[in-house]
Amino acid sequence: MADAPDTLAAAPPTPPVPLTALLAHEELGLRQIAGPDAARTGAVVHWVHTSEMADPYPYLLGGELLLTAGVHVPAADADSVADRLDAYAARIVAAGGAALGFGVAPVHDTVPEALVDACERHGLPLLEVPPRTTFSGVARAVWQLMAEARHAELRRVTQAQQGLAAAASRPDPVPALLRQLAARLSGYAALYGADGTPAQSAGTPPEPGAGAALGRLVGVVNPGGGAASDEGRGTGVGGSAARGQAERAPRPAPASATDTAAGTHLAAYALAGAHGLALGVATRQREPGDHTLAGVAAVLLSLLTAPHQGAAESARSAALVRLLLGAAPEDVAPLLGPGRWTVVHARVRGGDHERTPATPASLAAALGSVLADDGRGVDGGGAADPRGVARDESADGGGREAGSSREAGSSKEAESRTTGAGTPRPVRLLLPADREPAPQAGWTLGVSAPAGAEALPAADAQAARALRRAEATRVPFVRHRETGLAGLVAPAEADAHARTLLAPLGDGGPLPETLRTWLSLHGSWDRTAAALSVHRNTVRQRVTRCATLLDVDLDDPDVRMELWFALGRTGGAG
Incomplete structure (x- = not known):
């Protein structure tokens, strides 16, 4: 087995548990008896592992609370035990273990003094696990604390998103948004201009060294900015990533980048379509x-900093920002105006992205040539972006970065926009209804019927169904048909289904016509007999014969509905 890495390999998708929280868990009764104070060092646990190996190093990933009952502790002279336990503690520290929990009983009545000394010497927190506490109970407590921390973080994110939405709808949205973001992150947020310097900022500015590093990081995501010189990109903790950008030019710049400098966590986000603007963030903790x-915040700033917006465009942008963050359509309808809109759902066709730069930005650009200056992009939640830049549809409710789309993303971005099963995520566009979307190479499109702002959710559902029909029938473009229930199924599919379902009745003959008349008269034997000018018993015999040939229960309303639909497709209903 390969050696464990020197650093934490891959943190789990849940927040770590502070060691102090575990020690404060009264039911466990854990007690720290050696090592640095957990409250002072801020030690955290990423997971729990139980092992009785004399050398657990090869089996640790880093960040574990390692639990042992001391089965491996030799019953030999004191010097030998001390040496072995010293090596044992050293190996746990080398593997990145967060702490060691020693279970008292049944092997040892107390924690060996040599182990206490070894952990103290190597700075490894040592916890005494009392006899009443099982190792599985410790593990369960860790998972519960992780779940609680995860739920608290989700609540924090939800509340912060609401605050960002409120800031984006204020009369001074950009500075209000920066202030809100800086407050929520307890740090610094700045909007960097095309020259690579902060145009607006909020929060406590970082230390000079961290501020310079943040400027260089902005240059990584915005190579056209003034601070993005080749020399500047090759310095700092993130220098290797920045140097790669310079050495492999003209490789596309990333949408976001992170770094650490002077004990400060840094992040930079390019703003889509905002002509060289970028968001820079600096926090002491991440x-x-x-x-x-x-x-x-980067998405909202992209919307708010769209160039050349007049009064009407600004009002529309404000409305679409509110839609993006969950506002009811009727609340923003006055800002969108009396115009009607068409929703388009699009998905990259399998394999086509290898030949066509099928990125959301390229799709928006292609449709923009048809839509002139009126194109609008809709995100996965049914809301829109005023520059026609499509975004991905995410099921995590904001957990995924609704980040900017760029021409430079090319096929790599298309490949990354997939679900766990490998299916490309759909993107959406909101287009003025007077402009006709056309099929696009590399994409499958579903188009809604025109709708006003108050009916956008219904139009969004129509476009989703149209996209599903297009993919099922392997055609590049399907428009929603306003024809009731029958419009939910493609005509070719409906006809094929009807022929297959009614085939046992044969072509022509009295059976299909009798069944159609009987269904149209709600199963009335006498009225059907009168309509067909036959005896009542003849109707019963024919309908019974139909049920036998079709192997169905005609008393089932679902069966009757399906048969009526099929008879209508074959000309037997009307």
Whole structure:
């Protein structure tokens, strides 16, 4: 087995548990008896592992609370035990273990003094696990604390998103948004101009060294900025990533980048379509949801800093920002105006992205040539972006960065926009209804019927169904048909289904016509007989014969509905 890495390999997708929280868990009764004070060092636990190996190093990933009952502790002279336990503690520290829990009983009545000395010497927190506490109970407590921390973080992110939404709808949205973001992150947020210097900022500015590093990081995501010189990109902790950008030019710049300098966590986000603007963030601590919040702020700033907006455009942008963050359509309808809109759902066709730069930005640009200056982009939640830049549809409710799309992303971005099963995520566009979307190479499109702002959710559902029909029938473009229930199924599919379902009745003959008449008269034997000018018993015999041939229960309303639909497709209903 390969050696464990020197650093934490891959943190789990849940927040770590502070060691102090575990020690404060009264039911466990854990007690720290050696090592640095957990409250002072801020030690955390990422997971729990139980092992009785004399050398657990090869089996640790880093960040574990290692639990042992001391089965491996030799019953030999004191010097030998001390040497072996000293090596044992050293190996746990080398593997990145967060702490060691020693279970008292049944092997040892007390924690060996040599182990206490070894942990103290190597700076490894040592916890005494009382006999009443099982190792599985310790593990369960860690998972529960992780779940509680995760829920608290989700609440924090949700509340912060609401605060960002409120800031974005204020009369001075950009400075208000920066202030809100800086307050939520307990740090510094700045909007960098095309020259690579902060145009507006909020919060406590970082130390000079960290501020310079943040400027260089902004140059990584915004190579056209004045601070993005080749020399500047090759310095700092993130210098290797920055140097790669310079050495492999003209490789596309990333949408976001992170770094650490002078004990400060740094992040930079390019703003989509905002002509060289970028968001820079600096915090002393990095929480799990910080990247999500900064990503949402970057999207909102992209909307708010769209160039050349007149009064009408600004009002529309404000409306679409509110839609993006969950406002009811009727609340923003006055800002959108009396115009009607068409929703388009699009998905990259399998394999086409290898030949076509099928990125959301390229799709928006292609449709923009048709939509002139009126194109609008809709995100996965049914809301819109005023520059026609599509975003991905995410099921995590804001957990994914709704980040900027760029021409430079090319096929790599298309490949990354997939679900766990490998299916490309759909993107959405909101287009003025007077402009006709056309099929696009590399994409499958579903188009809604025109709708006013108050009916956008219904139009969004129509576009989703149209996209599903397009993919099912393997055609590049399907428009929603306003034809009731039958419009939910493609005509070719409906006809094929009807022929297959009614085939046992044969072509022509009295059976299909009798069944159609009987269904149209709600199963009335006498009225059907009168309509067909036959005896009542003849109707019963024919309908019974239909049920037998079709192997169905005609008393089932679902069966009757399906048969009526099929008879209508074959000309037997009307």
